Amino acid sequence: MHITVLGGGVLGVATAWYLAKSGHQVTVIDRQPSVAQETSHGNAGMISPGYSSPWAGPGVPLKAIGWMMQDLSPFMINMKEMDGYTLSWMTKMLANCNTRSYQINKARMLRVAEYSRDCFVDLRKELNLDYEGRQQGTLQLFRKQKQIDALQKDIEVLKQLGIDHQALDMDGCVSHEPALKYVKDKFVGGLRLPGDETGDCFKFTTELAKQCETLGVKFLLNTTIQNLNASNGKIVSVNTDKGQIVADAFVCALGSYSPHTLKTVGIDIPVYPIKGYSLTLPIEDESRAPQSTIMDETYKVAVTRFADRIRVGGTAEIASFNLERPLKRRASIDFVVQDMFPGAADVAKAEFWTGLRPMTPDSTPILGGTKYSNLFLNTGHGTLGWTMSLGSAKFVADIINNKQPDIDPEGLSIERYYG
Template sequence: MHILVLGAGVVGVTTAWYLKQAGHEVTVIERQTRAARETSYANGGQVSVSHAEPWANPSAPLKLLKWLGDPEAPLLFKLRLDPAQWLWGLNFLRQCTAARARFNIRQMVNIGTYSRQRLQALREDLNLDYDQREQGILHFYTNYKEFEGAQEPARIMRELGCQRDVIDADRVVELEPALRPARHQIVGGTYTAQDESGDARKFTQALSEKAEAAGVEFLYETEVVGLEHNSSDVTGVRVIHNGSHRTLRGDGYVLSLGSYSPIMARPLGVRLNIYPAKGYSITVPVKDPKVAYEVSLTDDQYKLVYSRLGDRMRVAGTAELNGYNRDLNLQRCRAIVRRTAELMPDAGYWDQAEFWAGLRPATPSNVPYIGRTRYRNLYLNTGHGTLGWTHSCGSAAALADIISGRQPDVDFAFTSV
């Protein structure tokens, strides 16, 4: 079949790769000049099965109340006259029960573990280099209540096969000596040795080149403006390229437009509860390699993730629910710099921090949409939130199986909307 993949972020490009490997003709449509120029451009860099605890959990409502009005809060709701935001928020609160949180953890651990395996195999097969590190992910805690609250989700993850071990503060510093200046603040941690990190943009662009060499067609600077359809099928994609309107047609269509996916799906009667969660990152040159971190880190109290990308350090986090606004909030960027410099003052040139913001396609449960729609030839691979890089290879491989009429080799609640 000829499959049109809408979007060339990390999810869209991996989808195109696995579809091509399954024997399909594939065309990728992307409005930017190159792959990975939006949400995949400067994300946190973690391939983190251990980040399977959803934002919506029993402790979330009280935290949200505490964070209201705090411009530097890890999760910031900027309330708008936006029905989509309110609907998302209500569904988020419904997901905050222990039973639903456990179900969602299971989904994310399963797809995350499968995806990490597929990424490792793909890296070896194609000899990809994207500043990857296989030194695990270390969560550290500077708040006793946060540390205690992490132990039950970590236990559930271990039951599901994600070996997220609870460790004391001395072991945290032993695993990552760069945290020694902050030892007096650290109360404990968790460590997942099997997790990884790497530059999602470098990976996506390298894979797009491999895919193009294998015969995938990439139509860059081509904006998707709508889908044509009848009662049972999508019949075409309306696009604008070089100012000219045209319709592209294929046998099947994959929606991987991130936060813009619900906008494209809504006229077809396909309701996707995805809302953009604006995240921020800083990229900082390493100043002293001897005191810069080597292990990928997660600062759970501040909801920040740290990845070492060669001679650069990437620190990313926070989520701002403020519609499709992509403006940089410099206060939030500087808060990331301030926190990181406080923990590791001599590690980087903090005054040279490069700021970035991107819209992450968040569902209330944090579980993505992967699978079919009620239209025979329209498929979804979207809504991965902060875990698009983590879930990309697994969700793409699974969707390629579904499109090819095979049962995916992963236990996951695939979508049918």
């Protein structure tokens, strides 16, 4: 069967890999000159199943107001970009800000994320990909005691799902991240998730794409997707600026741009582009650098270690498809890396990046089939596309192959919005 994958980010390339492995002829289409040039390019580098939590939860609206009032705010709304679609998406998200929805959504997210971590383990056994991967866990750091006091609900969920975790005092945090000894007076404790990993998503996707090519996957790059064509309950082709592509099946893995393409065949999905920022800095002093990923819970900024670089990612901005990089948006991520790991890296040499995270109102990705028998979705992963990438791709590939997925598909498809 000839299957066309729309999108050359980590989700699209991973989907192509599993489909090609199962014997299909696969074509990947992307508008960029190479794979992983958009959201997959500069993300925080975290593969963090244990950190999978919905944005929408009890008390979040009030917290968001408080965040926006901080000098170094982790959350912002660009009022110039406010429109009807933005308001509609925000309304849907607010409807999920209750305890019952939070618990349901978190369980769904963890189901995909934990499975994806297992897929990473299996892939490493099969392929020797160089993506600066480390398997040393994530450390969530708290600056205030009230943050630790409020952590119990999340710990209960981790216990229920059997996810390994460790509540640590600052001496315990320093034992895992020695460079924190220089700033231990700024924090009061942490939560370590030892099953989490790190790595450069761009490098991973590029390396996996090379492996895809050895299986015969064809990459049509510098090719802009215009619209899908449907007939008799099926998608028959996709129009691009380079011509029409006919295939037996199609997978939409276009991230934040998925709604644009799907609307051409009457499918409406609530995926919104949440803007994020990152810095990539060369390490100057190894003794002061992190060993894995540290999440500053106060500022919602992640500091991740690659081989000889540090990636600092954070800030959530509601700004539609605005890709400008105003220097003022660097403030919180600049502050955190210098406050947490002073002297570790040269901020003046940092690469400043922005990308759009495809977020659903319930933070759960949209995976699986549609009203068209040969159109499948792999999108809406928000800030966890890298974390959920392999699990989501294998899940979708299994559905296309009429194979029972390894995890329960309940609540993962587009049907949850129309049930």
